[in-house]
Each structure stands twice: as C-alpha cells, then as structure tokens.
Amino acid sequence: MERRITISKSSIARRKIINHIMLGLCALSVVLALIPLALIMFYTVKEGISALNWDFFTHLPKPVGEPGGGMANAIVGTLTIVGMASLIGVPVGILSGVYLAEFGKGMFATVIRFLTEVMSGLPSIIVGIFVYTIVVKPMGHFSAYAGAVSLAILMIPTITKTTEELLKLVPQTLREAGLALGAPKWIVTTRVVISAAAKGIITGMMLAIARIAGETAPLLFTALNNRFWHQGLDQPVASLPVQIFTYAVAPYDDWHAQAWAGATVLIMMVFILSVVVRVVAGGGKFTVQQ
Amino acid sequence: MQRHDDLIMTEEQTHSDNTSSTPPAETGVKKSDTGQHDAPTKSERLTVGNLGVAFSGNSAIRNITMSFRDGKATAIIGPSGCGKSTLLRALNRMHDIIPTAKVTGEILLDGENVMQMDAVTVRRRIGMVFQKPNPFPTMSIFDNAVAGLRFNGITKRSLLKEVAEESLMKSALWDEVKDRLKQPAMSLSGGQQQRLCIARALAVEPEILLMDEPTSALDPIATAKIEELIHELKTSYTIVIVTHNMQQAARVSDYTAFMYMGELVETGKTRSIFTNPTKKQTEDYITGRFG
Numbered sequence: 242m243e244r245r246i247t248i249s250k251s252s253i254a255r256r257k258i259i260n261h262i263m264l265g266l267c268a269l270s271v272v273l274a275l276i277p278l279a280l281i282m283f284y285t286v287k288e289g290i291s292a293l294n295w296d297f298f299t300h301l302p303k304p305v306g307e308p309g310g311g312m313a314n315a316i317v318g319t320l321t322i323v324g325m326a327s328l329i330g331v332p333v334g335i336l337s338g339v340y341l342a343e344f345g346k347g348m349f350a351t352v353i354r355f356l357t358e359v360m361s362g363l364p365s366i367i368v369g370i371f372v373y374t375i376v377v378k379p380m381g382h383f384s385a386y387a388g389a390v391s392l393a394i395l396m397i398p399t400i401t402k403t404t405e406e407l408l409k410l411v412p413q414t415l416r417e418a419g420l421a422l423g424a425p426k427w428i429v430t431t432r433v434v435i436s437a438a439a440k441g442i443i444t445g446m447m448l449a450i451a452r453i454a455g456e457t458a459p460l461l462f463t464a465l466n467n468r469f470w471h472q473g474l475d476q477p478v479a480s481l482p483v484q485i486f487t488y489a490v491a492p493y494d495d496w497h498a499q500a501w502a503g504a505t506v507l508i509m510m511v512f513i514l515s516v517v518v519r520v521v522a523g524g525g526k527f528t529v530q531q
Numbered sequence: 532m533q534r535h536d537d538l539i540m541t542e543e544q545t546h547s548d549n550t551s552s553t554p555p556a557e558t559g560v561k562k563s564d565t566g567q568h569d570a571p572t573k574s575e576r577l578t579v580g581n582l583g584v585a586f587s588g589n590s591a592i593r594n595i596t597m598s599f600r601d602g603k604a605t606a607i608i609g610p611s612g613c614g615k616s617t618l619l620r621a622l623n624r625m626h627d628i629i630p631t632a633k634v635t636g637e638i639l640l641d642g643e644n645v646m647q648m649d650a651v652t653v654r655r656r657i658g659m660v661f662q663k664p665n666p667f668p669t670m671s672i673f674d675n676a677v678a679g680l681r682f683n684g685i686t687k688r689s690l691l692k693e694v695a696e697e698s699l700m701k702s703a704l705w706d707e708v709k710d711r712l713k714q715p716a717m718s719l720s721g722g723q724q725q726r727l728c729i730a731r732a733l734a735v736e737p738e739i740l741l742m743d744e745p746t747s748a749l750d751p752i753a754t755a756k757i758e759e760l761i762h763e764l765k766t767s768y769t770i771v772i773v774t775h776n777m778q779q780a781a782r783v784s785d786y787t788a789f790m791y792m793g794e795l796v797e798t799g800k801t802r803s804i805f806t807n808p809t810k811k812q813t814e815d816y817i818t819g820r821f822g
Contacts, residue, residue, distance in 0.1 A: 346630060414665040417625060418728070422735055423655030424682035432682060436669045 285508060289501030297502055302468050302484075308495060312503050314470050315484040319507070321471075322385055322464055322480055323454050326392035330453075331446055334397045338404025338442075343430050354405075361398035368394050369459030377463055383477040388464025392456060396449040403445030407438040443522040451511045457482035481507045576601045576769050577622065577657075577739055582636035584617050584626060591617045592793045595636070599739070599786075604761060604770040606784035606801065608777060610816065614793045615773040616662075619741050622771065623657040624650040640739075655683070658737030662744040664724035666716035666731070673712035675727055679735035694734050702730035703760050722753025729760065740764065742772040746779065758783050777817055781805055789813045 296311045303310030341354055372391040377383055411434050419429035435442070464478045466487060471478040481503050488500035578598040584591045592614035599605045607615045617626075626632035627650050638645040645653050666675045674681075676695040685691065695712070699705040704726040708719070716727055725745060732740060742761070746754040761770060761783045774780050780787050781801060788798040789812070797804060797813045808814045 412665070414661055414663060415667065416628070417659075417661065418665045418667070418731075419678075419682065420628065421623060421625070421654055421659035421661075422679035422682055422731065423651055423658075424679070425651050428682045432678075433667055437667070439669070 282508065285501055285504045289498065289503070289505040292495070292498040292502035293505060297499070297506075301470070302499075305491075305493060305496075310499075312479075312481065312484055312499065312506070314467065315479040315481045315503065316506060316510075318385070318464070318467070318471060318479040319454065319481040319510070321474070322388040322392060322460070322478065323450060325385065325389035325474075326396060326453060327446075327450055329389060330393035330396035330449070331400060333393070334400025334449070335404050335442065335446070337397070337401040339408065339430065339435065341401065341405040342408035343426075343434065357398045357401050360394075361402060363395075363398075364458075365391075365395055365456050366458040366462075369462035372459065373462040380475065382475075383463060383465035385464055385471065385474040385476070385478040388460050388478065388480065391459035391463045392453040395456060395459065396453050399449040399452065400446055403448070404438075404442050407441040407445065408434055410441075411437045440522060443518060447515050447518050450514065454511050455482055455507060457486050461486075481510075574601045574603075575599065576641060577771075578639045579618075579622070580637045580639070582618070582621060582638060583634070584614070584621050585633045585635075586629070587631040588633075590793060592621075592790070595790075595795045597788055597795060597798050599769055599771055601769050602765060602767070603785040604765040604772060604783055605786040605788065606780035607771065607773045607788045607790060608775075608780045608816075609790035609796075611775070613790045615790055616743050617793075618790070619659075619743050619771060619773050622739075622741055623654050623659055625659070655735060656737055657739045657741060658732035658735065659741045660725070660729050660732050660743065660745045663748050664721055664728050666719075666724050666727050668715075668717050670716055671713050672708050672716050672719065672727060675716045676730050676734055678731055683735065695730075698730040698734040699727075701733050701760075701764065702726045703756060703763075704730055720753075722749045722756065725749060725753065725757060726760070729757070733764075737768070739769040739771065742770065744773050744775060747775060754779075777805075789816060791816070 296309055297313075298311060298316065299313050300309070300311035301314055302312065337353070337357070341350055341357075345353065368391050372387050372394065376387040376390055380387070415433055415437060416429055419433040420426070424432075460480050460483050464480055464483070466483045467477045467479040485500045485503040485507070488496040488503065491497075575598040580596050582595040583593040595618060607618060609615050620626055621634050622638060622645070624645065626634050634646065640648070640653070640656065667678055670678060673695055676699055677685075677691045680691060680694060696705060696709075699708060704723060707723060708714075708727075711718075716724065719727060725748070729745070746757050749757065758779065761772065764770060765783075765785070772780075772783065784801045786799065787801040787804040789796045789804065789808075789810075791812055797808060797810045799809075804813065805817055808817065
C-alpha cells in the first residue's frame with residue numbers, strides 16, 4: 242500500500258497569497274509605529290527650534306515678561322538626577338537580575354520575581370508619593386536625592402527583568418563549559434554568562450534610563466523644581482520634564498516655545514546617550530548557536 | 532551478519548594500529564587483559580562503585596560499577612537514553628548544577644572520593660568536551676584556548692601564549708589558526724570549534740578527559756581528525772568517550788562499556804566486547820539488532 246502526500250497547486254498558491262498579506266501587515270505595522278515617532282520628533286523640533294539657541298543651554302530662566310533665558314539649570318538638574326538614579330538603579334537592577342537568573346532558587350526567588358513584575362507596573366506617581374513619604378518628609382524638604390531615589394525605584398524592575406531574561410537566553414552549555422574547566426561559579430557567571438549577554442543587558446539598561454529621563458510625576462513630589470542653580474543635592478532641583486510641564490501649562494507664548502525646546506533637548510539627550518553607549522559597548526557581541 | 536563482520540574487521544584493523552603506535556602504554560600495564568574489572572590495580576585512575584543517578588526521584592542510571600584505566604581510552608556505548616551521558620557527567624560532578632539530580636554510590640579518583648572533594652578541584656583534574664562545540668562566543672580563538680587558565684587566575688602573558696600554542700598543537704588546530712588567533716572563535720567551522728574546545732580542555736592539564744559524543748555534530752572529515760587526536764591523546768591522558776557510533780568505539784577505545792536502560796551490561800577490552808560479547812544484549816546491540 243503506497244500512500245503519497247500531495248499538496249495541491251491551489252493550496253500552494255493560497256499559501257503564497259497569505260504569505261504576502263501577512264508580510265504586508267508586518268510592514269504596515271512598522272510604518273504605523275514609526276509615524277507617531279517621526280511626527281513627535283518633527284513637531285517638537287519645529288516648535289522648539291525658535292527658542293533653541295546657545296542661551297538656552299547656558300542661561301537660567303528669565304522672569305515672566307523678560308525675553309530670552311534658558312534652561313541650563315534644568316538640563317544640569319536632569320543629568321544630575323538621572324545620573325544619581327542610574328548609580329543606584331543600575332547596580333541593584335543588574336545584580337538582582339543576576340541573582341534571579343543564576344543563583345535564585347525556591348520560594349525567596351519566586352517572591353522576588355513576582356514583586357519585580359508587580360513593581361514594573363507601578364504608576365510612577367505612586368512611587369513619587371511613596372518617596373515623598375519616606376525621604377522628603379523626614380528630611381523636611383524636597384531634594385535631588387529624593388528625585389534620584391524615586392527614579393531609581395522606577396528603573397530597577399525593568400533592569401532586573403531584562404537582565405534575568407537575557408541571562409536565561411545564554412545557553413546552558415556555555416555555563417557547563419566554564420564549570421568543566423574548573424572555574425568557580427562566580428567566575429563563570431561574570432566572565433562567561435554576563436559577558437555573553439552584555440550587549441542585551443546594556444540595551445535594557447539604556448531603555449530603563451531613557452524611560453526615567455522623561456518621568457515628570459515622581460519628580461513633582463520629590464525634586465520639585467528650582468528657578469535657579471541648585472544649592473546642593475539636598476535641595477530642590479530643576480529638571481527638564483518638570484520645567485517643560487511648568488512652561489507648557491503657563492499662558493505665555495515664549496514659555497511655550499521654550500517648553501518645546503526643552504522637549505527637543507530631552508529627546509536628543511536620550512538619543513545621544515543611546516548612540517554613545519551602543520558604540521562603546523559594541524564589542525560585546527551576543528551569538529547563540531542553534 | 533554482514534554488518535557484524537564489518538565491525539570485527541574495523542576493530543581488528545584499528546586494534547593492530549593501536550598496539551603498533553602505542554607500545555609504551557601497552558607494556559606499562561601489568562594486569563592480565565582478561566576484560567575482568569573487579570580487582571582495582573594501580574592503572575585504574577578512576578573507579579565507580581554502585582553508582583546511581585536519579586532526576587526528581589526517577590532513576591536514570593543504577594548499580595554502575597566499573598573502572599577507567601590510566602593511559603587508555605574507554606568507550607561507553609549503548610542506545611539513546613541508556614544513561615551514557617548521565618554516567619559521564621557524574622564523573623566530574625556536572626550533576627551538581629541540576630537541582631533535581633541526586634547521585635548515590637561512590638566515585639574514586641586515585642582512591643579519593645570525588646563526591647566529597649571540592650567540585651571545582653574535581654573539574655580541574657577531570658576535563659570535559661561536550662557534544663556540541665561550545666566555545667565562549669565573546670572570546671577570540673586565543674582567549675578561548677587559555678580561558679581555563681585565566682579563570683584560575685593565571686595572567687602571565689608569556690605563559691598563556693606558551694600554553695595556547697601547546698594545547699592548540701595537541702588538538703591539531705594550531706596550523707589552521709596560528710595566523711588568526713585574535714579572531715572570534717565563532718568564525719571557525721564546527722570541526723575547528725570542537726578542536727578548539729578540546730584545546731581549551733587540555734590547556735588546564737587535566738588528568739582525565741571526558742568526551743560526550745564529541746563528533747556527533749561533525750562531518751566525517753572533522754570526525755576523523757578528532758578520532759586521530761584521541762589516539763594521540765590517550766598516551767598521556769585517561770580518556771572516557773561516550774559515543775553512539777559503534778565503529779567509533781571500536782576505532783578509538785581500548786576498553787568498552789555497554790549500557791542499556793540505565794545499567795551497565797558488560798565491560799571489557801574493546802576487542803573482546805566486539806568479537807566475543809558474553810551477554811546476549813551486548814551481542815544484539817553491536818550486531819545492530821536493536822538500538
């Protein structure tokens with residue numbers, strides 16, 4: 242008894258059509274996703290370009306009614322707060338991710354993993370209020386520290402999750418290869434596993450930083466704002482998102498233009514940071530053999 | 532029947548090649564070569580007693596008692612799922628990293644209980660080559676070759692260079708890579724990658740080398756190179772090789788162990804296992820009646 246499995250010409254033709262339709266839908270989705278991005282970039286730059294000049298980067302805001310002035314203090318403030326938040330959030334996030342992927346077993350790890358997932362869905366304004374309660378109230382005033390803590394809390398779950406997922410992608414055979422050479426587990430983890438996933442982890446870190454750089458709500462409760470250079474990290478400090486918010490809701494046209502300029506600068510900062518980190522970290526290639 | 536005859540032919544040819552190419556190793560063994568494995572002798576570096584491995588309570592191998600001789604290659608053969616790799620991985624404590632695995636019985640390395648030794652020390656002395664080539668993807672050829680040394684804290688450049696060249700020579704890869712040591716290991720072909728992995732394992736100077744189907748992912752040419760290599764290596768290392776390929780077992784090993792359903796059916800000199808097996812199951816397997 243011979244059985245032959247044949248595929249009819251019409252079904253092959255149908256497959257080809259479906260293939261083309263799906264491919265078209267994929268391309269369409271990419272375009273749809275990119276349209277808002279392109280529009281935002283274009284519109285922000287278009288509206289902000291008139292206020293974007295050297296003064297914008299070097300001068301403090303002028304009082305209402307006086308033309309000119311800039312957001313130098315807010316640019317520095319954002320860099321400071323985001324930098325400090327990264328100093329707290331990146332190590333904690335990466336180390337927790339490494340723990341969950343490589344060492345965490347049993348109930349404790351399960352609980353941590355669950356809490357991380359819950360935390361990544363936490364509304365940022367809640368984090369702001371939380372930090373207000375545990376940092377701002379006891380200190381008695383708003384500060385750059387409080388702002389950094391709130392942003393760090395927001396970035397930790399993202400970094401933890403991406404680190405864990407990326408380390409899990411590293412093939413088990415690489416760990417075995419390292420261990421079989423008589424290397425202790427911590428060396429295998431740092432020199433083999435993390436190094437194999439480094440590029441992805443850095444990308445995850447960048448995404449987390451980019452996400453918190455534009456956060457406004459938590460800063461309203463923690464770093465507040467400051468129309469002048471801040472007088473220390475334990476003092477209220479200006480930041481681009483809060484400054485943009487303040488200027489955008491004000492009834493003055495020149496402030497609106499400056500808000501757009503601030504938004505342009507914020508986007509550019511994130512963009513440049515991504516490019517620089519990508520170039521620097523370009524060496525750590527991740528190749529999985531399948 | 533035809534297949535059986537072929538096997539014997541292959542085995543005998545290889546065997547005669549063996550004895551002519553490695554006479555010192557042969558004469559070094561005082562024990563009468565009857566295929567008996569009960570009485571431990573000086574030449575037995577690694578012995579396994581009543582070894583069992585279970586995963587989540589399901590026994591994978593049990594009652595394994597055998598020994599591996601110094602300066603000899605021992606092949607472990609058997610059908611898929613019979614526990615060959617499980618046995619091999621027990622020898623250098625690889626099951627430690629699997630939380631559900633439980634190893635019982637004893638493994639003695641020069642009389643010392645492997646199960647009670649520090650796992651890292653065990654693995655320094657018992658190296659391993661895996662089924663699929665697994666060079667470290669972020670490292671260059673050179674860095675892969677000396678990775679084991681670096682992991683153990685050796686940083687002296689001249690020493691690293693020396694060892695890299697030596698182990699790449701031993702694994703018969705040196706001539707192909709000597710001008711491109713800085714290139715990524717992943718730029719090598721599969722067979723070259725596997726020889727790089729062997730070099731990497733040799734660089735830390737293990738006493739015993741475990742090979743888990745080292746040629747199953749390779750083409751015949753690369754396989755031939757690696758088999759040749761095993762012949763060279765067994766003069767100075769104790770080699771344990773797991774293989775699906777009976778011809779390969781016959782070609783490269785001095786001793787063969789046949790496993791079936793998690794148990795050791797028979798072990799002895801490769802020649803006698805292949806020409807005159809004492810157990811029916813062994814005969815059935817090597818004649819191709821099952822497996």
